[in-house]
Amino acid sequence: MTDQTIITARGVTRRFGGLVALDSVDLDVPHGIVQAIIGPNGSGKTTLLNALSGASHADAGSIRIDGKEIFRLRPHRIARLGLARTFQNIRVFSNLTVLENVKVAAACNSPMSMFSIMLSTTTQRQRETEIESAARQALEIVGLAGRADDRPTQLPYAQQRLLEIARALASKPSVLLLDEPAAGMNMTESMTLLDTIAKLKGKGITVLLVEHNVRLVMGISDRVAVLDFGKKIAEGAPSDVQRNPLVIEAYLGRRHRHA
Amino acid sequence: MTVKHWFPLALGAVVALLIPAVTHDNYVIQLLNIAILNAIVVLGLNFATGWVGQINFGQAAFYGLGAYTTGIATKAGLPWITTPFLSVVIVMGASLVLGLPTLRLRTYYLAMTTIGFGEIVRLIIVHWEPVTGGTSGLRAIPGINVFGIGPQGQIQHYYLLIVVLGLAASIAARIRQSSLGRAMIATKDSEIAAEQSGVDTTRTKLIAFTIGAVYAGLAGCLYASSIRFISPDSFSGTQAILLMTMLIVGGMGSIPGCIIGAVGLTILPEALRFLGQWYLVLYGLGVIAVIVLAPGGLASLASRLPRWAGAR
């Protein structure tokens, strides 16, 4: 079971004051699939990604990536174990070029020695060449190769999201967490994004896709987990989840009450 | 490297090398020497402040630690060649002691800690009179001497310091072009995104702070043994703020900006001396004008020049 499951989360709980944003969530994600996490606004999707990636630790629970316990590990350690992510609120490095943004993550697993940098040793220059080609490759995958020397802030919103995906890919992750990657994208851009996600799955990357647009994710996801008020209320194949009365209630019920 | 890159560099180098041919005034050359040393210190400040975005008011104290270590050691009879190493060891130790506990915390913790550190260093210098000379400082510090060879006179010192500044700037440029430099700027732009990209941001901050301290410590070492006189005033809290002003006016994050800011703000007060007390007013207005009109510093104006030239 463990060698089949790349993410194993047990009892993940996160409180903000009195609010229980995640209420003992369990999650098992098999290797190499696209797993969607859906749920209404404020249901805890981002909080779950933050707990998995170490950006904001859970208060309790256990999280294993590829069998290794990562609970309370600092985010860069988790990144180096092969987990990469993007952000719902775009976080690009605005003082670096597009290429340099991606290079930051491409250097993920290469230790930097002051002396080799100062002396510009052969190994150092060789590493730089490798980092550069990994970064350009990642830009190629998302279709941003032509914007390598621009500043990220010169890119339209949708492309900044793609840049975040390229940056995440550059660290050669085995797990990729995407937090609402289609937000702010038009229909064509969203379709291209879905193609890209399918490509990544083809490369053997496990993708955890957070969305609140249910229709968008149904076609591409192998499994869907549904959060509501911090609890996992359903999980399974997209078609089953879509018919689940609890899910319909969470989405439609809420919408009707608010409307 | 394109023409756009090497032309200003070559121009700067030619001007720098020709200055002693234009003026033999020892006073002017000595002022330039101090300006060059300040430029090295500001280049050091740029790592933690310009690139990583940490506010550091300890740079003058590291400058002073290097200078006093060198002054005290050489006056006690130690060979000069030991002093760069001694200075580096002491400032590295101090920067690690300051940085380790504070850098994992928020930006302003380092600001507060380094203000306190600067004050402690100043108090030690002022009150440990038998060793440091107290407020009157240390005089007649032995000069640079590497196995009997050393620069003689202001102009030789000037050339030596220009070479050291060139080295300091090129190491900074190399770091900027490496994964370490990118990690520094990523840490400033978004600490969490940097972490999630595999950057150990605490380590990156500590490295930037320590490299900066080493720049200041080495500049202090050269200050003591080329100016030959040091006093607490040169490394006070006021100096710390002045160094920060040089960085802001020159252009945070820009290597040429650091040099322009440091040289400009070292020379300007002397050039405006004929105005008497009024110089401070003009100086203050000038600094404000730069900050308001060119928020990216003087370097950001310079980078706009080629575009104007191209537009013609």
Ligand SMILES: Nc1ncnc2c1ncn2[C@@H]1O[C@H](COP(=O)(O)OP(=O)(O)OP(=O)(O)O)[C@@H](O)[C@H]1O
């Ligand atoms: N840092 C925080 N401090 C306090 N409350 C928070 C914090 N972060 C999230 N919350 C709360 O936790 C709950 C879950 O938030 P979360 O951002 O995980 O939801 P989400 O499912 O990602 O929603 P959305 O679809 O709007 O992105 C919300 O009620 C939110 O207000």
Ligand SMILES: [Mg+2]
């Ligand atoms: Mg969210």
